[in-house]
Amino acid sequence: AQSVTQLDSQVPVFEEAPVELRCNYSSSVSVYLFWYVQYPNQGLQLLLKYLSGSTLVKGINGFEAEFNKSQTSFHLRKPSVHISDTAEYFCAVSEGGTSYGKLTFGQGTILTVHP
Amino acid sequence: GAVVSQHPSRVICKSGTSVKIECRSLDFQATTMFWYRQFPKQSLMLMATSNEGSKATYEQGVEKDKFLINHASLTLSTLTVTSAHPEDSSFYICSARGWGFTDTQYFGPGTRLTVL
Numbered sequence A: 001a002q003s004v005t006q007l008d009s010q011v012p013v014f015e016e017a018p019v020e021l022r023c024n025y026s027s028s029v030s031v032y033l034f035w036y037v038q039y040p041n042q043g044l045q046l047l048l049k050y051l052s053g054s055t056l057v058k059g060i061n062g063f064e065a066e067f068n069k070s071q072t073s074f075h076l077r078k079p080s081v082h083i084s085d086t087a088e089y090f091c092a093v094s095e096g097g098t099s100y101g102k103l104t105f106g107q108g109t110i111l112t113v114h115p
Numbered sequence B: 001g002a003v004v005s006q007h008p009s010r011v012i013c014k015s016g017t018s019v020k021i022e023c024r025s026l027d028f029q030a031t032t033m034f035w036y037r038q039f040p041k042q043s044l045m046l047m048a049t050s051n052e053g054s055k056a057t058y059e060q061g062v063e064k065d066k067f068l069i070n071h072a073s074l075t076l077s078t079l080t081v082t083s084a085h086p087e088d089s090s091f092y093i094c095s096a097r098g099w100g101f102t103d104t105q106y107f108g109p110g111t112r113l114t115v116l
Helices: none
Strands: A003-005 A010-014 A019-021 A024-026 A031-038 A044-050 A056-058 A064-068 A073-078 A087-095 A103-105 A109-114 B004-007 B010-013 B019-025 B030-038 B044-051 B067-073 B076-081 B090-098 B111-115
Touching (some): A003 A103, A031 A064, A031 A073, A044 A073, A073 A087, B010 B019, B019 B030, B019 B111, B030 B067, B044 B067, B076 B090
Parallel strands (some): A010 A109, B010 B111
Antiparallel strands (some): A031 A044, A056 A064, A064 A073, A087 A103, A087 A109, B004 B019, B019 B076, B030 B090, B067 B076, B090 B111
């Protein structure tokens, strides 16, 4: 069975500062990894995904993430955040095989950007 | 591209009534749709997976007779909460994946259900 751990439930940061949201996963097979963002009372928007190939993945809104297989991590980063980045961020993993496409989510990290 | 809509966005109903939530893929054919439930300040929990034209697969602990899922076409899935009770109040979110991007789920905006 797969699992996802987001190490920080809340991350406060000042505007224009860099940020890293941490995500670790466990799985016995190869995985696909995703980061989604959720604004209040809305659904989830895909930020970026890792399927294969380059371990550094660039997404929308200036976010990027790096897949580290040895550390089973997929941390999300942005070099300079804006007030509009305030939202909840979810890391998710899916496996191949019979559960192909089934997502397991982390607990979420609330990013609050202060002026 | 890959837009998913849900209707209604909010619904309030009395205890004992049934509520239907629609999930539509607007610009692609959804081979598979997923239904999630999200409690306040918590993550998403998968309730069921539905493939077009076949019965839904429910996660352990989810009552099939209470949460009826129909995936009658490649662009529409419905979730019906039967005989709703206050404990069914939650945020319900659907997602879909389609041909050409079977690795990625795209999410709807969610439906806030409040049962009085």
